[in-house]
Amino acid sequence: MAAYEVEVATGDMKEAGTWDNVYVTLFGAAGQSERTELDNYGPNFNRGTTGTYTIKTSSTLGKLLLVKVEKDPFLVRKDDEWYCSKIVVTTPEGEVLLFPCYRWISREELVELRGGRAMKVFEDDHPLLVDHRRNEMMQRKSFYQWKILAEGLPHINHFNNVSELPAEVRISKKRESELLNTRRMTGLELKIKGLLGSAEKWKNIDDMKKIFWFRSTTMSEYVAEHWKEDDFYGFQFLNGVNPSVIKRCSELSQNFPVTEEMVKPFLEEGTSLQNEMKKGNIFIYDQKKMDGIPARLYDGETLRVTGGLCLFYLNPENKLMPIAIQLHQQPSEENPIFLPSDLETDWLLAKMFIENADSMDHQAVHHLMNTHFLIEVYTVATLRCLPVIHPIYKLLFPHFRYTLSVNTSGRDSLFGPEGALSISSLGHAGLMELMRRSHSEVTYSSLCLPENIAARGLESIPNFYYRDDGLKLWDIISSFVGAVVENYYPSDSDVHKDTELQDWISEIFTHGFLGNKASGFPSSFHTVKDVTKFITLVIFTSTAQHAAVNNGQFDYYSWPPNVSILLHKRPPTTKGQSSMTTILETLPNVGETAGLIAMARLLSEKYDDVVPFGTYPEERFDEPALKQMIKEFQAELSFLTEEIAARNSQLEIPYTYLIPNQMENSITI
Structure with a gap:
């Protein structure tokens, strides 16, 4: 007679436990145990608990290969899934083997667990393990399939709805509840303030600060105070939410005809654009891949998107400063190069349209x-x-x-x-x-x-x-x-x-x-x-x-004048015609702003x-x-x-x- 000690751990998440009957069968190289119910006095599989059970066999099973777990109904009631974390088996010879599970097991479901050292395919030599491995992969390839989302994009899983996903990859009930609560509370607060669904335009920039009542961060408040500043604008291309787009510029392309005269006032005295490029102090943002993509319709009119260019200068204070912006790829009289010396609102609009494309x-x-x-x-x-x-x-x-x-x-x-x-x-x-x-x-x-x-x-x-x-x-x-x-x-x-x-x-x-x-x-x-x-x-x-x-989206996106994925008015085609009213008309309306910030x-x-x-x-x-x-x-x-x-x-x-x-x-x- 041989005795195997079996420790079964139940997960600690909500509704992880079960009242159902759990049975285990041990498979070894020299034989298998009887199908044994795991049943001690009192409740056995409560949430967050570990139970120890003994399985007796007429002789040792040899090298332990598999543990089969089954769950059958105890009472006539709705199906309750059980989250089994792991099973640890101590053999009569004193060997302790881990059988990871970490999944939900449904009523009348059978699960076979591999234990011990991680194994590659060419290392499995026992027929039972070879068959188990082959059957597992056949089932997986049948169950998880590929689907084309759209031509030219990475393929996706074939499930159409979260409810179809197997428990091993589904989001937890606790997280579902938290997400739902965040949506409800955010929507409720915005609705109470009269922001959600409102089609009104903002009357002044400071009115937007009322959105921060329901949540703000140190960084979101900093953004609201410093969004106009050029050094902060440059900082965001290094340390904001999209830090993978600018690159060092050693030569300007012909479609971005920035001249020495244009940018000389913004460079260190005594230097030139050519010298600064040679020294490695000039950087460029170029959104040419967006050029020519049709924008969407809004109130019967097509919006405009700018696949533009922005030139940056790393000044002697080690601040990255924008020094020239062209909003479209091809230069023309209606596509001027905007400069920091232009009318303040012209320069702000130019920066906003670059950020719109970047967002x-x-x-x-x-x-x-x-x-x-x-x-x-x-x-x-x-x-x-x-x-x-x-x-x-x-x-x-x-x-x-x-x-x-x-x-x-x-x-x-x-x-x-x-x-x-x-x-x-x-x-x-x-x-x-x-x-x-x-x-x-x-x-x-x-x-x-x-x-x-x-x-x-x-x-x-x-x-x-x-x-x-x-x-x-x-x-x-x-x-x-x-x-x-x-x-x-x-x-x-x-x-x-x-x-x-x-x-x-x-x-x-x-x-x-x-x-x-x-x-x-x-x-x-x-x-x-x-x-x-x-x-x-x-x-x-x-x-x-x-x-x-991902993690800085609220910090930077919660202040729409800084970054907005939606701009209403067309980008400026001439200089000296804008005002703060133009900026307010360009930004999303009150309801759209509230929705974007909630996201x-x-x-x-x-x-x-x-x-x-x-x-x-x-x-x-x-x-x-x-x-x-x-x-x-x-x-x-x-x-x-x-x-x-x-x-x-x-x-x-x-x-x-x-x-x-x-x-x-x-x-x-």
């Missing part, structure tokens, strides 16, 4: 497509190609929490034809075209931060905190990922042999980057370094990059069930070496948190979006 590029491309949509590709490929016992699945899955849920719901509520972003100057169709153009040009190196920074010539520009914090995070992630990957892939030949891993990257290349070889994205892995680099990108994107482009609040809100970056509450790795790697990773992140805090304490405008302990482990909003 749409930010939302559609750098936020939605390059973080949300690409992480969805990585998630679906992982679910289709890697079994739960695979080391890369164990490493990556915590960074995919809620993403399929958020994207599936957000495609209608945020990005759909009637979604919140459809109010933008481009509208839904225009944003889709912007995304197509951007995705056709995206490259592997452009998404890898060190290469992105180098390609844009921004390695040494001062006060670029997104770069400073982001590169440190990239290195920390890369070091951690490298250690994990090398632990499981000691040589390049191990990479070649892992057919599941090769299938994974092939699906990503096909469905994420549409087979575009010119993009430089890998379609297969050849070396351990190849795997490390790509997985570093995946984790960096789902954590740091998303935090950088920014929802996207920037902090929620209770956040999992901070680098924390892994789900114990998926059973190997001591891996647990030590995670501890060292967490220590590096903690050190960086302290380092950034010390730097921020000396800054007038702290950069907080890449503080590790304030970032999430995945895209959950």
Whole structure:
């Protein structure tokens, strides 16, 4: 007679427990146990509890391979799902094996759990494990399928509604409740103030400050006070919500005919534009990919979008100053170059139209497509190609929490034809075209931060905190990922042999980057370094990059004169004809403003069930070496948190979006 001690942990989230009967069967290399009900005196599977049970067998089962879990009805009542966190089995020989579950189990559902060390496909040698692995992947590929959202865009999961998603990837009931409460409270407060739904135009700029009554941040208040200032305008292109667009300028193109005479008053005395370009002090924002995209109709008239250019100068005080703006790509008499010396409202309008274009590029491309949509590709490929016992699945899955849920719901509520972003100057169709153009040009190196920074010539520009914090995070992630990957892939030949891993990257290349070889994205892995680099990108994107482009939206977007994705009037074609009345007429009306700010609040809100970056509450790795790697990773992140805090304490405008302990482990909003 042999006895196996079985510890079963129930999750601590709302409604995780169950009254149903739970049965376990153990499978070993030398046999299997009887189907055994787990039943101690009193309640067994209450929320947040761990129960210990004994399963007896006539002899030892040999190497323990699988644990089968079944849940049957105890009472005739509505189906209640049970969240099983993990099962730990101690064998008669004293070996302790972890069987991670971390999923909801429905009534009359059967779940088979793999335990022990993470295993690659060519390491499974027992027929039971080989069959289990094959069947798991057949079911996954049948269950998770690809769907085309639109031509030229990354493919998406095939589920049409969040309710169709399996429990393992669905958003928690607690988060659903929090999101609903935020929407209701924000809408109620705006409605009480008479803002929501109002078609009135703003009568003066200061009236907009009443919106801050329901929520403000130190940064949002700073933006409202300093939005007119040129040095703050330049600061936002380095450390605002879209820090990936400007680049060093060594030569001006013919379609942006800025002359020495135009900008001489804004440069250091005794220098010239040519000299400053040679010294590396001139930078450019060029939104040429937006040129020619039709804008949407508004009140029967077509809005205008400016795929413009803005020239910046890094002055001797290390401030990045805008010194020339052209609102359209082709110069003409009706497309003048605006300068800081022009009428104040002319210059403000020119800056506002550049920010309008940039905000749409930010939302559609750098936020939605390059973080949300690409992480969805990585998630679906992982679910289709890697079994739960695979080391890369164990490493990556915590960074995919809620993403399929958020994207599936957000495609209608945020990005759909009637979604919140459809109010933008481009509208839904225009944003889709912007995304197509951007995705056709995206490259592997452009998404890898060190290469992105180098390609844009921004390695040494001062006060670029997104770069400073982001590169440190990239290195920390890369070091951690490298250690994990090398632990499981000691040589390049191990990479070649892992057919599941090769299938994974092939699906990503096909469905994420549409087979575009010119993009430089890998379609297969050849070396351990190849795997490390790509997985570093995946984790960096789902954590740091998303935090950088998402978490500051309320800070910067809640003051419409600073940034607005909707502008009503056409951009100025002549100088000296504008006034503050023109600016007020150009900005969204009261109701539109309220709606846009409500969206920014929802996207920037902090929620209770956040999992901070680098924390892994789900114990998926059973190997001591891996647990030590995670501890060292967490220590590096903690050190960086302290380092950034010390730097921020000396800054007038702290950069907080890449503080590790304030970032999430995945895209959950």
